[in-house]
Each structure stands twice: as C-alpha cells, then as structure tokens.
Amino acid sequence: MSGTQTVAAEPERTSADPGSESLPPVDPEFHELGGAGVAAKYGLAVAGKRPNPIAYARRLWVARYFIVTWATARNQALYSGSRLGQLWQVLTPILNVAVYYLIFGVLLGTSRGVPDFIVYLVTGVFIFNFMQTAMLYGSRAISDNLNLIRALYFPRASLPIAITIIQLQQLLIAMVILAAVALAKGEPFTWHWLLIAPALGLQFVFNTGLALLVARFGAILTDTSQLLPFILRTWLYGSGVFYSIKKMVAQHPNVPGALTWILDHNPPLMFIQVIRDQLIRVPATTDPKAAADYANAMYVPAHAWLWLVFWALAVGIGGYLYFWSGEETYGRG
Amino acid sequence: MANKKKASSAATDLIVVDGEELTRDEVVERRSKRRAEAAKNAPTVVVDNLHVHYKVYGGSGATRGAATGALNRIIHRRKHDALRDVHAIKGISFVARRGESIGLIGSNGSGKSTLLRAIAGLLPAEKVGGVYTDGQPSLLGVNAALMNDLSGERNVVLGCLAMGLHPTEIKEKYQSIIDFSGIDEKSQNTSLRPMKTYSAGQAARLRFSIAATKLHDVLLIDEALATGDAGFQRRSEDRIRELRRNAGTVFVVSHSISSVRDICDRAIWLEAGLIRMDGDVDEVTEAYEAWSNG
Numbered sequence: 001m002s003g004t005q006t007v008a009a010e011p012e013r014t015s016a017d018p019g020s021e022s023l024p025p026v027d028p029e030f031h032e033l034g035g036a037g038v039a040a041k042y043g044l045a046v047a048g049k050r051p052n053p054i055a056y057a058r059r060l061w062v063a064r065y066f067i068v069t070w071a072t073a074r075n076q077a078l079y080s081g082s083r084l085g086q087l088w089q090v091l092t093p094i095l096n097v098a099v100y101y102l103i104f105g106v107l108l109g110t111s112r113g114v115p116d117f118i119v120y121l122v123t124g125v126f127i128f129n130f131m132q133t134a135m136l137y138g139s140r141a142i143s144d145n146l147n148l149i150r151a152l153y154f155p156r157a158s159l160p161i162a163i164t165i166i167q168l169q170q171l172l173i174a175m176v177i178l179a180a181v182a183l184a185k186g187e188p189f190t191w192h193w194l195l196i197a198p199a200l201g202l203q204f205v206f207n208t209g210l211a212l213l214v215a216r217f218g219a220i221l222t223d224t225s226q227l228l229p230f231i232l233r234t235w236l237y238g239s240g241v242f243y244s245i246k247k248m249v250a251q252h253p254n255v256p257g258a259l260t261w262i263l264d265h266n267p268p269l270m271f272i273q274v275i276r277d278q279l280i281r282v283p284a285t286t287d288p289k290a291a292a293d294y295a296n297a298m299y300v301p302a303h304a305w306l307w308l309v310f311w312a313l314a315v316g317i318g319g320y321l322y323f324w325s326g327e328e329t330y331g332r333g
Numbered sequence: 334m335a336n337k338k339k340a341s342s343a344a345t346d347l348i349v350v351d352g353e354e355l356t357r358d359e360v361v362e363r364r365s366k367r368r369a370e371a372a373k374n375a376p377t378v379v380v381d382n383l384h385v386h387y388k389v390y391g392g393s394g395a396t397r398g399a400a401t402g403a404l405n406r407i408i409h410r411r412k413h414d415a416l417r418d419v420h421a422i423k424g425i426s427f428v429a430r431r432g433e434s435i436g437l438i439g440s441n442g443s444g445k446s447t448l449l450r451a452i453a454g455l456l457p458a459e460k461v462g463g464v465y466t467d468g469q470p471s472l473l474g475v476n477a478a479l480m481n482d483l484s485g486e487r488n489v490v491l492g493c494l495a496m497g498l499h500p501t502e503i504k505e506k507y508q509s510i511i512d513f514s515g516i517d518e519k520s521q522n523t524s525l526r527p528m529k530t531y532s533a534g535q536a537a538r539l540r541f542s543i544a545a546t547k548l549h550d551v552l553l554i555d556e557a558l559a560t561g562d563a564g565f566q567r568r569s570e571d572r573i574r575e576l577r578r579n580a581g582t583v584f585v586v587s588h589s590i591s592s593v594r595d596i597c598d599r600a601i602w603l604e605a606g607l608i609r610m611d612g613d614v615d616e617v618t619e620a621y622e623a624w625s626n627g
Contacts, residue, residue, distance in 0.1 A: 030379070035463060038465075043467070044466055045465065047464040048454020069490060331454075
C-alpha cells in the first residue's frame with residue numbers, strides 16, 4: 001500500500017477548491033441521523049450545559065478537596081509578600097481590638113450607655129467583618145479568577161464558597177482573641193459559649209449565600225465591587241456594631257413600628273446580638289438605669305434562633321440557585 | 334517541501350515515532366489504518382451547524398472608560414456605542430470520534446480558538462446549541478495561567494484536584510508530573526517558586542504536564558506546545574499519541590504545520606469562520622500551505 005493509494009482509498013470527501021459555504025461533515029452517521037440524532041444515539045450532552053441543582057450540589061461535593069485546598073492556598077498567599085507572613089492572621093484581629101480600645105476605651109472614654117462595651121464592640125466588629133469580607137471578596141470571585149475558570153472545568157460555585165471558607169478560618173482565629181478579651185474583661189466562661197458554634201455555622205451558610213449572590217452580580221456588572229463598599233458601610237451603621245440600635249430607637253419616639261421591626265430583624269444584627277447574648281453576663285442590679293442599659297444593649301427579638309435558621313436557609317438557598325442559574329456564563333468574562 | 338514528501342514514496346529518511354524508526358510510507362500506512370479504525374468508534378464531539386456571535390466592546394472611537402461617554406449613554410438610554418456583533422463561527426459541522434487526533438489550522442482570526450472554547454462549553458449555551466460532547470472536555474491554552482502567586486507545586490495539586498483527581502492519587506503522581514514538565518532539571522526548587530517567576534516556556538510545560546496527567550476523553554490544546562523546547566515537544570507529542578491510543582480525542586490548534594503533521598491524523602482547515610477542508614492531515618496541510626503561499 002503506497003502513500004498515494006492510501007490517500008485515494010480514504011472514504012473522506014475533501015475539496016481543494018474552497019467555496020463560500022462550509023463543508024458538510026463527511027461522517028456517514030451524521031448524514032443519516034443529523035447532529036442531534038448522533039448525539040442522542042451515543043448519549044452526548046450539550047457542551048457546557050449546567051446540571052440540575054441537585055446534580056450540581058453533588059459536583060460541588062466531589063470538588064470539596066479542591067475547594068478546601070484552594071481556600072488554604074489563597075489564605076497563605078494573602079500574607080506571602082509580608083515579612084511576618086502567617087503571623088498576620090493573628091496580628092490583624094489583635095490590632096483591630098487595640099485600635100477600638102484606644103479610640104473608644106481610652107480617647108473617647110465613652111461606652112455610649114452600653115455596659116461591657118469592649119466585649120460588645122469587638123463581638124460586633126468581628127461578626128460583621130465576617131459578612132463584609134465574604135461579600136467584598138465574593139463579588140470579585142469570578143473576575144479575579146477568570147484564568148482558572150477558562151483553563152479548567154470545575155463547578156464555579158467552588159470559588160465563592162472557598163472565599164467564605166477563608167473568611168471563616170480568619171474569623172475562628174478572631175474568635176479566640178475575642179474569648180481572651182471576654183475573659184480578661186471579667187466575663188465568666190459558661191456553657192452558653194458553646195452556642196456560639198451553631199450561630200457561626202448558620203452565619204457561614206448565610207454569608208455563603210450572600211457571596212454567591214454578589215459573585216454573580218460581579219460577573220454581570222464589574223462595577224459591583226466599586227459600589228459594594230458603600231452599601232456595606234450603610235449596613236454597618238444599621239447593624240449596631242458601635243452602639244445599641246435599641247437605645248437609639250428608644251430615644252426617638254417617632255420611629256414607625258415597621259422600621260423598628262426591620263431594624264430588629266436585620267440579619268447581621270441578629271447574629272451579633274445572639275452571640276453577644278452568649279458572651280456577656282447580665283448582672284443582677286437594682287439600679288433602673290443600668291438595668292435599662294443592659295436590656296437595650298442585650299435585646300434579642302423573640303424566636304431569634306428560628307430567625308437565624310430562616311435567614312441562613314433563605315439566603316443560602318436563594319444565593320445558590322441564583323448563582324447556579326448563571327453557571328454557563330462565567331467563562332465568558 | 335510538501336511535494337517532495339509526497340514524491341518520495343520510497344522514502345529513505347526515517348521518522349522516529351514512539352521510539353520506532355519508520356519510513357514515510359509506513360507512517361502514512363499506519364495513519365490510514367488508524368483513521369479507518371477510528372471511523373468505527375463512538376463519537377466524542379458532534380458539532381452541528383455551530384454559529385458563534387461575540388458582543389465586542391470598543392473598536393470604535395468611544396471608549397468604555399470615558400466618563401462623559403458613559404454618562405451620555407445613561408442619559409440618552411442608548412446601547413453602548415462601540416457594541417458590535419462579531420460573527421466568529423458561521424455554521425460549522427463535523428463529527429470527531431474516539432482515537433482521532435485533529436489539527437485545526439487556518440490563518441489568524443479564522444475562528445480556531447473560538448471553536449475550541451465552544452467545544453469546551455465555555456461560551457453561553459444558547460449560542461452553541463450545536464455542540465454535543467461526551468463528558469467535560471479539557472481546554473489547555475497557552476494563556477490559561479493557573480494561580481500565578483502560588484508555587485508550581487501548589488498549582489500541580491490544585492490543577493489535579495480541579496480535574497477531579499483524589500488527593501491520594503495526586504500524591505502518587507506528583508513526582509511524575511514534575512519530572513515530565515522538566516522544570517526542576519536546571520534548579521531543584523523551581524517547583525517551589527511562585528508561578529509568576531516562571532518563564533513562558535516553563536509555565537506552559539507545567540500546565541501541559543498537569544493536564545496530561547489524566548486520560549481525558551476530549552483534550553483541546555490551544556498553541557500550548559509552541560513554547561516548549563525540542564525535548565519537551567517530543568515528550569508532549571508522545572503523550573498526545575498515548576492519549577489517542579487510549580481512545581481519547583485530541584484537538585490541536587497550532588500555527589506550526591509540522592507539529593500538526595507529527596501529532597494529528599486528520600486536519601480541519603478553517604477560514605473566516607467556515608470549514609474549507611476536512612480530511613487527511615497531509616492533504617489538508619498541503620492545500621493550506623499552497624493557499625497561504627500564494
């Protein structure tokens with residue numbers, strides 16, 4: 001069999017004279033069944049089609065090693081340029097506490113009518129920061145990792161989820177610092193502290209939902225990451241991190257009831273209040289002013305835990321479905 | 334050059350394939366046998382009248398960054414001035430089967446890379462309703478950097494995890510991936526340095542090594558072999574042949590006609606988003622060379 005004979009014996013149809021029409025495929029089965037017919041016969045799927053939400057969750061579960069390894073590597077890379085390296089993971093929350101102590105405890109000397117102010121403040125800062133950073137980094141999850149997305153296929157929700165895991169890792173270090181501050185400030189260690197774990201678990205689900213939500217916003221509109229800091233700052237002041245919302249509302253009798261209700265059920269404030277409630281012991285006091293301050297500062301709405309479960313599930317599932325429905329579009333950039 | 338090859342049917346120059354020395358005729362004979370066998374295999378990629386449209390920003394005078402322009406658009410509720418529709422693929426159909434290695438050739442901007450991205454499922458589905466694949470094809474592109482601020486070692490682990498390998502499997506294969514890429518040959522700790530310090534060739538070699546670890550059903554290679562040195566190119570060509578033998582399908586986009594001839598059995602020539610020719614690699618590349626030379 002010589003070279004030329006082989007070429008002549010090829011069943012393929014080729015043309016050396018290119019026209020303006022694209023050549024039809026030379027495949028006999030394609031002629032017989034058509035493209036969709038061949039695909040159906042051999043069980044081929046439409047390229048890049050997203051699976052249903054449950055199959056997608058299963059793919060995420062398969063990708064769990066990738067998610068955790070990516071999160072850990074990202075976390076390490078974050079400080080790799082600095083001389084103290086990983087020490088910053090511990091130093092950052094300590095310095096945060098130091099700055100707030102200096103400003104509110106020493107310079108202003110004010111607790112704004114909030115008892116146990118340092119523990120109150122630090123809890124608020126750390127818990128709100130968990131949500132804030134998950135959203136800020138989440139909004140850039142797609143645009144910052146386009147190279148990775150275009151290079152390899154993996155469920156894209158891995159990225160916002162991994163970003164929230166990174167923030168959870170940082171929060172856990174911060175919570176150790178918070179525990180030390182609470183003990184130093186004379187709060188007793190009680191079994192109530194154990195309830196912080198499920199509260200953080202619910203907040204993790206809630207924050208993952210938010211990160212997924214803003215990740216898709218950020219992929220559609222790159223201006224999201226510019227706009228988000230302003231939204232988050234407004235939310236920060238509405239979440240009673242530095243002061244007691246209840247006390248402020250009490251000072252303004254004209255606040256409509258609906259607004260009070262919304263302020264009370266604002267998810268980050270609820271997470272913060274429930275965790276403050278576990279940490280800060282309310283002493284028995286006969287002084288009516290002190291009792292009112294404690295009542296305002298430690299106010300937790302009725303059925304708070306049920307509300308936390310509701311917020312976690314609503315935002316978690318909502319964010320998941322919203323991100324999932326855009327799965328095919330993220331490689332486009 | 335192409336004509337000379339065809340003329341010398343009693344070729345005396347030997348070609349080394351997978352360590353075997355073969356004459357030109359033997360190479361051609363084996364190729365036609367492989368193609369005849371592959372034609373009976375199950376298809377892995379079916380492309381049925383594929384059209385791809387891109388929306389492109391920029392290109393005309395108005396730029397996205399200009400604040401006055403953006404404000405103007407918002408006030409007048411106009412669509413983006415510079416939004417243009419580019420019809421990159423204009424109705425392409427073909428079938429690729431297991432055991433085939435297909436070279437995509439054509440001049441710059443003919444739609445080769447777009448076609449690969451459509452096969453990889455990276456373009457929105459409504460635009461690529463005509464692509465059906467078996468499983469998830471892996472796209473290996475020259476620009477597809479992984480994570481530049483992480484070390485090569487971390488990138489190997491992450492890349493393998495993203496392809497769905499189990500951590501214990503990665504531990505077994507890690508050394509062979511590093512050895513295959515050859516990045517540690519000159520200095521022992523290259524694999525521990527951040528990937529942003531790598532040369533283009535080193536990074537491309539590592540990426541190829543990671544992707545070639547797994548036996549893919551469909552592997553799409555976009556100019557990824559162009560940057561390696563001669564030794565690495567030979568190793569990667571051997572690896573592609575191995576993937577093909579394991580009943581995978583390999584697509585190669587390359588401007589190097591000789592490497593397409595070495596790796597591929599079949600070639601598809603794209604021009605302006607249309608297929609001009611589809612068939613035996615020697616025939617198609619010869620026609621393409623004749624066309625582009627004059």
